Amino acid sequence: MKKTLIFLVASTALTAAIGVPAWSAMRAPEGEGLWPRVALFEEGSQALPLLRVSDDDDRDDRDDDDDRDDDEDDEDEDDEDDRGGARNPAPASTVAPPQNGLFGTGTLPQVKVN
């Protein structure tokens, strides 16, 4: 009889020791109960800005690259001009003067710089 009582008391104590905290946790407000997960996400959210900053840097780097591309484009444009690209007119003596009605027989212009 004593053994039965002892088992009963022990099992009740064990149930109370394990069950009460578990029951308390289940009854706790949602925010409190989620705290560990929130903390986890907050840690994650703290990490994200670092990633974003890193991304921005990367983007800035790419922007810098774009700027360099623009510069290169400008240089190319200059080169094109230097090469006498399509946008520059044909120099004298390489083609006939334009047919604008100002010129007579099409004799090429004679030029001298003193």
Added chain:
Amino acid sequence: MKSNLATLALAAALTLPGFAMARPVTLTTTLSTYGGDGAYLVLYVTDASGAYAGSLWMAGGKSKYYEHLSDWYRATGGDTAQVNGITGASVGAGRTLEITLDMADALFDAGYTLHVDAAVEDMRDSPNEVAVPLTTTGAGTPVRGRRYVASFAYDM
């Protein structure tokens, strides 16, 4: 034989006016010693109503600077086809540019005006630097420009 003579006479009749329709004209532009880089100059003609008629010469080979020849650029939209074959180097300060062109007689004494626009890097643009009416009596008479041209004259 008669038909050959008739053909020859007809050909001469058709050809001679063609020779008479143009004459060599020398355009002389002397720049002042303005103390800057070489000047871009464009010589062009407007008709009696002031409308752009055509270009005679462009001194300066890079079209990206043509916008500074602002009156000419406004009239042509910077169309480089206007100066294909009549383009040379820019002209340094104090130098004289002498161009001899075969110009149509119809341009003289008919209300046409010859204009010069000028531009120098890092200096003020000078549209309509020179504007002279094209007349036979005005030939050989030098005129002074507004900013960079010390004298301009056309001789024929």
